[in-house]
Amino acid sequence: MGLSDLLSDLWPGEGTDATPEAGPADGTARSAVYECRNCGTTVDPGTRRCPNCGAEEIASYRVD
Secondary structure, eight states: OOHHHHHHHHSOSSSOSEEEEOOOTTOOOEEEEEEETTTOOEEOTTOOSOTTTOOOOEEEEEEO
16 A cells, blocks of 8 residues: 555545645655644645644645
């Protein structure tokens, strides 16, 4: 089981915390996880303010 399989088990469906991004030349998909830089809460892509602490800094981590 690959990392992308594990992530899809954790975040199935649309509008989740892991979103496919353009992959490398071999056509594989990449995912990203979005988290509040202040408290670490995982948020949806496009979130501008953390629903937990109100901070406006959201970090994205690419998961290859």
